[in-house]
Amino acid sequence: MVATMKNPLLDEITIDVTRDAVVIDGVSKIFKKPRPMFGWLRKKADAEKPEKQEIRAVDRVSLTIKRREIVGILGANGSGKSTLIRMISTLLIPDEGSVSVFGYDVIKDERMIQRLINRVSVEASFFKKLSPMENLLYAARLYNMPGAEARERINMILGRLGIKPDRINAPLENMSRGMQQKVAIARAFLTSPIVLLLDEPTTGLDPRSKIDVQNFVNELRDVHDATILITTHDMDEAEALCDRVSIIDQGRLMALGTTEDLKRQVGLLMGREEPATMNEVFMHYTATRQITEEDIKRYGSWERAFEALEAEREEEE
Numbered sequence: 001m002v003a004t005m006k007n008p009l010l011d012e013i014t015i016d017v018t019r020d021a022v023v024i025d026g027v028s029k030i031f032k033k034p035r036p037m038f039g040w041l042r043k044k045a046d047a048e049k050p051e052k053q054e055i056r057a058v059d060r061v062s063l064t065i066k067r068r069e070i071v072g073i074l075g076a077n078g079s080g081k082s083t084l085i086r087m088i089s090t091l092l093i094p095d096e097g098s099v100s101v102f103g104y105d106v107i108k109d110e111r112m113i114q115r116l117i118n119r120v121s122v123e124a125s126f127f128k129k130l131s132p133m134e135n136l137l138y139a140a141r142l143y144n145m146p147g148a149e150a151r152e153r154i155n156m157i158l159g160r161l162g163i164k165p166d167r168i169n170a171p172l173e174n175m176s177r178g179m180q181q182k183v184a185i186a187r188a189f190l191t192s193p194i195v196l197l198l199d200e201p202t203t204g205l206d207p208r209s210k211i212d213v214q215n216f217v218n219e220l221r222d223v224h225d226a227t228i229l230i231t232t233h234d235m236d237e238a239e240a241l242c243d244r245v246s247i248i249d250q251g252r253l254m255a256l257g258t259t260e261d262l263k264r265q266v267g268l269l270m271g272r273e274e275p276a277t278m279n280e281v282f283m284h285y286t287a288t289r290q291i292t293e294e295d296i297k298r299y300g301s302w303e304r305a306f307e308a309l310e311a312e313r314e315e316e317e
């Protein structure tokens, strides 16, 4: 079925709504490690095998996201979450594999992807001397949104995100980091995107603001049929918001499923009747080495196996 999605800010876009929203197929991104500044260290690094001079930030990841799904990407710092998001949003080109959005390829159909996708990240760029209203009006103009309509929508969104009216017209540079982050989030919501990529949108926000953002994300899916990919370090947020979560470790996809299923599986591995917590699920899939049933038998419990493997890694390092 082909449907024409009406985005208030963009021209009409025709997409096949029966297709999966995002298909990531065997995708990798390899970066060169920075060369050390000092001569002897640089010589040592240069002498290493080529694969040691590289970082596989994303390593053969495959993941399919259905339309109207909210999928979380969890992983430790440096595990490759942002790199994956950047490849979906055309900011980075995959070195292997392919990514498509409603059948459009991120390399061949870059322009179309940019119209379908909106990405929010903490490093959003703004005119710091201008106010949130001026910054967002500027963004709205880029999308050909009429001024009066834009103003109304900006006031509504910023209000919903808890930004007081007197702050809306004051310079952005005087606002706290969390407040500036809310303006970045507002900018993504302004365009009612078809696919929304949220890179740690609630990191550093207070609990009430986190809930405001989460409610907005849910509304975008429920009312505007948006498909949402969100990276987060907050396990409660993952449980509350995501239909499914993926756990990434050193660039590799280690687990994918509903939080309920993952908690049950890890609970069973831990030899418990009740499900594990999401924190335990996270620790399990991001451990130095996957903890197997054999490890658990060998060390007597999941906890002891975890400690022993972590100690082994520390010794190796």
Ligand SMILES: Nc1ncnc2c1ncn2[C@@H]1O[C@H](COP(=O)(O)OP(=O)(O)OP(=O)(O)O)[C@@H](O)[C@H]1O
Pocket: 031, 032, 033, 034, 055, 057, 075, 076, 077, 078, 079, 080, 081, 082, 083, 084
């Ligand atoms: N432009 C780059 N050049 C070289 N290495 C990079 C570059 N971007 C990322 N990396 C490396 O790739 C790996 C993955 O980084 P990435 O930012 O994707 O992790 P992340 O999971 O988003 O981390 P965090 O939770 O801290 O935001 C890291 O080792 C990082 O140092």
